[in-house]
Amino acid sequence: MRLVKLLANLGYGSRKEMQAAIRNGWVTDKDGNPIKADSKLAHEDILFDDEPLDPPEGSVILLNKPLGYTCSMKDRGRLVFDLLPARYRVRKPALSFVGRLDKDTTGLLLFTDDGKLLHQIISPKADVAKVYEVELDRPMTGGEADQFASGEMMLENDTSPLKPAELEVLSETTARLTLHEGRYHQVRRMFAATGNHVTKLHRAQLGGLTLDGVEEGQWKLLGTADIDRIFGDSA
Known part of the structure; x- marks a missing residue:
């Protein structure tokens, strides 16, 4: 990819602005030497205003x-x-x-x-698990883990049951919940279906x-x- 297009695609400015930046010597190699628009340097060897370029496409x-x-x-x-x-x-x-x-x-x-x-x-198909740390408004009843793991739990307005989810109870009002899907506001809706309310929710892990x-x-x-x-x- 041409240097001007690369810099513009990374968000540094318009192509016209990047042409001017190159002419002004703001785009250099690691030794501070100005480089030309037709440079063949690797992405990691190019500096913009003395700073490494932002992460490349595909990051x-x-x-x-x-x-x-x-x-x-x-x-x-x-x-x-x-x-x-x-x-x-x-x-x-x-x-x-x-x-x-x-x-x-x-x-x-x-x-x-x-x-x-x-x-x-x-x-x-990837079945990437998502782990959430949950704080609740009131103590759990004790049946939530079995309900979430059943594979039969239906949420309001959904047309299919939830995949089994694993609940690790940490205290009366705190838990770690592992999901294997990502429905809209799923954690909050799951606990709402048990008559509880999520007061704090934190995604701690992905896979x-x-x-x-x-x-x-x-x-x-x-x-x-x-x-x-x-x-x-x-x-």
Whole structure:
């Protein structure tokens, strides 16, 4: 890909602006030498304004989403994209969410522009488990684990029963819930069906991938080993 198009696709500016940036010497190699528009340097060897280029096309980003940020442009308030560099919002191809988290849910959220990988992760065939930490408004009754694991639980307005889910009770009002599908507001609706209300919800794990080392509001670029963990066993 030509350098001008690469920089524009990464969101640094328009093609015209990137042509000017190259002429002005703002795009260099690692030794600080200006490079030309027809440069054949590898992505990782190019600097823009003395900083390494943003992740290339096909990357996966993990964000530890804080409370109060939304994934939907239709919702009012702060967007999860506000936690990334502003240019990430205009990258081509666009970064997409790998399963959304609502405004009141925190935790592990992935972005990628790799459509094939995105569909591989969310495909029912992949059976990528999602682990949630839950706090409830009132004590559980004791029958929730069997109900969630039955494979027969129906939620209001759904036309098919839920897949079996594993509930680990931590206290009267806290638990870890592992899902093998991703229906709309599923965790909240499951507990609502038992007569309870979720007061805090945190996605802690996706497959074998966790938030270890990523503080709330921070993000990191995933390497191949990290991505492989998505399809590994849950811890």
